């Protein structure tokens with residue numbers, strides 16, 4: 058097929074859409090994605106240069122096999138393309154003794170026989186000089202975690218998907234879609250695209266593109282801050298692994314200074330619900346909330362509560378913070394991947410493969426935790 062038709066059409070060429078095109082094209086499937094903005098854009102949920110990957114998974118042990126499979130696929134992609142996709146710096150899950158955050162991560166390591174190390178706050182401070190944790194804090198170190206470099210990931214995906222004949226059309230906002238037993242069709246201002254199967258990976262716009270399903274998705278505004286530090290070397294990946302910390306101040310995440318950037322941080326748990334088409338995209342002075350100031354001045358060393366760069370991103374939250382990856386309840390030839398609740402990127406490769414399975418194999422099924430039907434209960 059060619060022009061405005063393809064075997065599989067993908068709505069949204071962001072993280073999961075590009076990964077699906079990559080996986081399908083490499084299987085020899087004719088696939089075309091329609092993206093409302095440009096490839097690797099700053100308007101969606103894949104901005105901000107870097108993402109954490111990790112295997113010990115406090116969100117639930119059911120994710121662990123996918124963290125491992127996704128890591129392997131990223132490594133293979135890195136080897137084939139020669140681009141640095143993964144910076145294997147480890148990852149720290151840090152909590153108080155009371156909230157047990159580190160122990161949740163540890164439990165999944167034990168269950169899946171993953172390498173890990175439990176450190177006290179004191180030991181973290183001794184090993185990583187950028188930290189100033191209370192001595193009784195607990196941390197679970199995942200030595201195989203690290204940082205994904207987004208621009209290189211998107212470049213690598215593009216190289217392989219284009220070499221395999223996959224197509225991505227930019228500046229093609231999808232205005233509507235339909236599906237029946239004969240196939241699928243998708244409308245943009247340029248006309249109608251037709252295919253046999255549709256994959257909807259619209260990120261923060263999933264609720265709009267799938268308005269028929271009334272999914273309980275909430276899009277939240279997520280400022281990203283790069284902080285002014287005294288010595289960038291202290292916050293380089295080998296000295297300062299990415300981290301997630303659940304403490305009395307807030308639930309923060311942070312990434313080391315991966316050149317050319319500085320230390321990056323954001324608040325994971327705030328819920329500032331917005332409309333992705335109409336919200337304050339510029340980071341404001343008031344986004345440097347008192348919690349940030351308290352955190353960097355008490356729990357870190359050599360970090361100033363002022364930014365050297367900022368960015369804006371969005372989470373698309375489900376009520377249980379588990380993903381939605383499923384067939385459309387009314388259309389077997391439509392698959393959905395949405396609601397990644399701020400922790401989806403590290404799974405992109407494996408989710409791309411899973412979406413390729415759903416599009417090409419009618420017997421392929423999804424994880425019970427990820428079904429659309431769970432919201433009807």
Ligand SMILES: Cc1cc2nc3c(=O)[nH]c(=O)nc-3n(C[C@H](O)[C@H](O)[C@H](O)COP(=O)(O)OP(=O)(O)OC[C@H]3O[C@@H](n4cnc5c(N)ncnc54)[C@H](O)[C@@H]3O)c2cc1C
Pocket residue numbers: 068069070071072073074091092093094098101102103105107108109110229230231232258259260261262263266279280281323370371372394395396397398399400401402403404
């Ligand atoms: C600040 C921040 C930090 C994060 N940190 C981590 C982390 O450390 N580790 C991790 O694993 N995950 C992390 N995540 C989460 C991860 O980035 C997301 O889960 C993932 O990128 C979501 O992928 P997606 O494909 O659903 O959305 P996107 O990548 O946003 O892609 C959706 C695409 O669909 C397009 N689209 C929407 N509607 C239409 C339409 N009508 N027509 C055409 N195109 C359309 C959009 O323009 C967009 O390009 C973070 C997210 C944020 C915001």
